[in-house]
Amino acid sequence: MVIATQAPPPIMSLRPDELREWLDARGQPAFRAKQVRGWLGRGAPSFEAMHDLPADLRAELAAGFRLSSLDPVAESEADRGQTTKLLYRLDGGYTVEAVTMRYPRRTTLCISSQVGCPIGCPFCATGQGRFGRNLQAHEIFDQALDASRREALSGRRLSHVVFMGMGEPMANYAPVVDSIRLLADPELLGISPRRVVVSTAGLVPRIAQLAEEKLPVTLAISLHAARDELRDYLVPINRRYPLAELVAAARDFARTTGRRVSYEWVVLAGVNDSDRDADELGRLLDPYLSHVNLIPWNPIEETEFKGPTRLSLARFADRIRSRGLNVTVRDTRGRDADAACGQLRARVLKGDGRDAEGAATGSEVDA
Numbered sequence: 001m002v003i004a005t006q007a008p009p010p011i012m013s014l015r016p017d018e019l020r021e022w023l024d025a026r027g028q029p030a031f032r033a034k035q036v037r038g039w040l041g042r043g044a045p046s047f048e049a050m051h052d053l054p055a056d057l058r059a060e061l062a063a064g065f066r067l068s069s070l071d072p073v074a075e076s077e078a079d080r081g082q083t084t085k086l087l088y089r090l091d092g093g094y095t096v097e098a099v100t101m102r103y104p105r106r107t108t109l110c111i112s113s114q115v116g117c118p119i120g121c122p123f124c125a126t127g128q129g130r131f132g133r134n135l136q137a138h139e140i141f142d143q144a145l146d147a148s149r150r151e152a153l154s155g156r157r158l159s160h161v162v163f164m165g166m167g168e169p170m171a172n173y174a175p176v177v178d179s180i181r182l183l184a185d186p187e188l189l190g191i192s193p194r195r196v197v198v199s200t201a202g203l204v205p206r207i208a209q210l211a212e213e214k215l216p217v218t219l220a221i222s223l224h225a226a227r228d229e230l231r232d233y234l235v236p237i238n239r240r241y242p243l244a245e246l247v248a249a250a251r252d253f254a255r256t257t258g259r260r261v262s263y264e265w266v267v268l269a270g271v272n273d274s275d276r277d278a279d280e281l282g283r284l285l286d287p288y289l290s291h292v293n294l295i296p297w298n299p300i301e302e303t304e305f306k307g308p309t310r311l312s313l314a315r316f317a318d319r320i321r322s323r324g325l326n327v328t329v330r331d332t333r334g335r336d337a338d339a340a341c342g343q344l345r346a347r348v349l350k351g352d353g354r355d356a357e358g359a360a361t362g363s364e365v366d367a
């Protein structure tokens with residue numbers, strides 16, 4: 001008879017008090033919990049490697065827990081190795097992506113908060129697929145833990161985290177906030193909320209709630225249009241929370257937290273990059289409380305959209321600047337790593353077999 005064995009739980013699915021209890025039941029002192037979490041934060045590759053723990057405890061930990069809830073199934077690199085994109089399989093079979101971007105003085109991880117996204121923006125690969133499920137806090141955090149473990153191998157540290165991967169973080173509110181607290185935990189990664197960006201399509205009540213959390217994160221609003229008629233189409237949640245409400249919520253967030261709000265604008269040629277769009281944006285935002293990031297659209301398959309030319313992008317940026325706003329044109333990290341959210345996953349699910357490292361292709365099942 002074959003007995004199906006269930007995989008042990010991932011270690012980060014335990015709260016600190018649950019880990020202490022587990023250790024206590026094995027006659028271990030309370031400080032062991034701190035030791036285990038410290039090893040996780042420093043990038044220990046296994047429980048075996050936690051060598052100031054007694055050998056029998058290490059064996060029990062290895063038998064009782066998995067080091068991560070995530071199973072890496074595909075990896076691709078871009079920007080001469082400065083960008084790494086990983087596709088992870090979650091328990092239950094869904095997959096999510098995380099992208100590490102290395103710069104001279106910082107290493108930023110872009111993480112996912114949901115499988116797919118319920119908002120359904122037409123220019124976004126994630127929005128085009130079906131919504132799967134919310135990630136739990138430890139599944140979000142494990143993306144950072146895994147990335148920091150990989151960075152530790154080359155003596156680097158993860159310094160920043162942006163919630164700009166798959167999913168709408170404000171539609172998975174409590175686990176996202178819990179994961180930000182885990183990121184900040186000095187026993188683990190110690191990544192201050194000041195180095196975390198939460199990007200949202202604009203769930204107004206959640207923005208107000210986030211302002212009250214006493215978490216000094218940067219809020220990024222994915223605006224993409226400064227008139228309701230266009231934004232209703234580009235970011236469909238706008239039909240529920242129109243621009244006037246969204247900008248008021250962002251202004252309140254800036255006032256309550258003392259932190260300037262970022263506005264993301266994916267530039268789609270001929271759709272939202274005209275003088276009229278720039279002027280409308282200039283009228284909508286308060287220059288003292290906002291910063292505009294222009295993101296050239298990263299092409300995805302099966303859409304009619306087009307990205308801007310270098311010239312039209314520069315002209316659009318200048319026009320917004322002339323309206324008194326701060327503007328940054330963002331680089332397009334990882335274009336050749338399918339960097340726009342949802343793209344590596346979309347390709348692997350299709351199974352066209354182009355994966356770097358020869359990792360799982362067509363066999364991936366989005367159950």
Ligand code: SAH
Nearest residue numbers: 124164167168199200201222264297298340
């Ligand atoms: N759901 C959240 C966070 C994830 S998307 C949000 O929309 O803010 C992160 C950012 O990537 C958003 O600003 C989104 O508009 C942008 N984005 C999505 N698809 C893109 C593409 N193909 N090219 C460039 N940016 C894209």
Ligand code: SF4
Nearest residue numbers: 117119121124127201
């Ligand atoms: Fe969802 Fe953001 Fe993509 Fe829109 S852009 S579908 S909100 S992930």
